[in-house]
Amino acid sequence: MTEEADHPGDAWPANIVIRVRGPYYDVLTPEGVLRCVVRGALKKERRREDLVVVGDRVVVRVVAPGEGVIEAVAPRRRALVRRARDREAAQVIVANLDQLVVVMAAAQPELSLGMLDRFLVVAESQDLPTVICLNKIDLDPAGRARAMLAPYRAIGYPVVETSVASGAGLHELWQTIEGKLSALAGPSGVGKTSLVKAFRPDLELRIGAVSEATGRGRHTTTASELIQLDERTFLVDTPGIGVLHLWAILPEELDRCFREFRPYLGACPYRDCRHLDEPGCAVRAAVEAGVIDAGRYERYRALYQDLVQEMERYGRWEIERLWRGRRAR
Numbered sequence: 001m002t003e004e005a006d007h008p009g010d011a012w013p014a015n016i017v018i019r020v021r022g023p024y025y026d027v028l029t030p031e032g033v034l035r036c037v038v039r040g041a042l043k044k045e046r047r048r049e050d051l052v053v054v055g056d057r058v059v060v061r062v063v064a065p066g067e068g069v070i071e072a073v074a075p076r077r078r079a080l081v082r083r084a085r086d087r088e089a090a091q092v093i094v095a096n097l098d099q100l101v102v103v104m105a106a107a108q109p110e111l112s113l114g115m116l117d118r119f120l121v122v123a124e125s126q127d128l129p130t131v132i133c134l135n136k137i138d139l140d141p142a143g144r145a146r147a148m149l150a151p152y153r154a155i156g157y158p159v160v161e162t163s164v165a166s167g168a169g170l171h172e173l174w175q176t177i178e179g180k181l182s183a184l185a186g187p188s189g190v191g192k193t194s195l196v197k198a199f200r201p202d203l204e205l206r207i208g209a210v211s212e213a214t215g216r217g218r219h220t221t222t223a224s225e226l227i228q229l230d231e232r233t234f235l236v237d238t239p240g241i242g243v244l245h246l247w248a249i250l251p252e253e254l255d256r257c258f259r260e261f262r263p264y265l266g267a268c269p270y271r272d273c274r275h276l277d278e279p280g281c282a283v284r285a286a287v288e289a290g291v292i293d294a295g296r297y298e299r300y301r302a303l304y305q306d307l308v309q310e311m312e313r314y315g316r317w318e319i320e321r322l323w324r325g326r327r328a329r
């Protein structure tokens with residue numbers, strides 16, 4: 001996430017880009033949806049990929065019934081940004097995202113904390129507030145999965161337990177997302193589509209719809225559509241958000257992405273401590289003292305090795321170049 005500007009508050013345009021289809025942008029305005037193109041001069045100011053994305057707040061001029069021109073794009077309060085390694089530069093996936101909702105199932109499929117941690121790492125790397133939704137609790141009467149999430153609650157991740165089957169927790173989940181633009185992520189089969197349908201039974205759902213907006217190679221999928229739940233509440237599907245190599249996270253950035261490590265990061269004797277086998281490591285001491293969850297720490301180690309392998313495969317220079325590209329924007 002990048003904070004490009006403070007929330008403009010009342011000055012924030014009400015019009016929001018809800019769909020991107022080739023050169024056309026569907027903009028939700030108080031008067032309805034307008035199919036818009038982008039003013040020519042704007043195209044010169046921005047890179048094509050980042051010109052306008054879903055979630056952008058825009059100023060439009062109506063040119064014909066149902067048709068408009070996007071005249072200006074409000075500064076992005078936050079943007080989910082991908083710096084995929086096979087791309088020229090970082091890419092904005094969705095603008096003005098408020099939070100990530102990671103959906104995991106209590107069973108069918110089995111709760112995988114390794115998978116959950118990958119989603120959380122991506123979210124933390126972008127400073128994106130995150131809520132964990134544990135769905136299908138009807139399949140877990142003994143509360144085994146719920147207990148597995150105790151360490152996550154302890155480090156401040158809100159956990160909402162839901163069952164689309166019984167209706168349990170749906171009201172609480174609604175309160176978490178109401179009035180916000182949330183990205184919905186999670187492994188296949190956990191019930192993401194079912195949750196959306198629970199809130200909007202009338203919707204013809206095409207969650208997972210993505211566009212090859214830039215048409216350049218693999219992994220070019222930006223979000224193409226917001227799902228509108230009510231006037232102020234939107235969801236967006238962000239495909240591949242749990243796939244770490246799409247985000248070009250450096251191994252030495254990983255410790256910050258485990259939020260419970262942060263209080264200890266300055267306290268290791270080695271300034272570049274990776275918290276693996278270095279003597280006197282403050283993070284490991286906290287694990288041994290039972291303050292940091294041992295399972296989370298083990299998964300940190302495994303993910304660290306994954307990132308090192310990634311870096312060897314792609315080369316550090318390449319990743320750093322992506323960073324520079326991003327700063328240059």
Ligand SMILES: Nc1nc2c(ncn2[C@@H]2O[C@H](COP(=O)(O)OP(=O)(O)OP(=O)(O)O)[C@@H](O)[C@H]2O)c(=O)[nH]1
Nearest residue numbers: 135136138163164165187188189190191192193194
């Ligand atoms: N028992 C139970 N089954 C559920 C619940 N929520 C969803 N399901 C079922 O789980 C299966 C998968 O649900 P989907 O909503 O398609 O899951 P998804 O996360 O959208 O999956 P992808 O589209 O592959 O990403 C379906 O058969 C649902 O009926 C629940 O709370 N309890």
Ligand SMILES: [Zn+2]
Nearest residue numbers: 268273275281
């Ligand atoms: Zn350390």
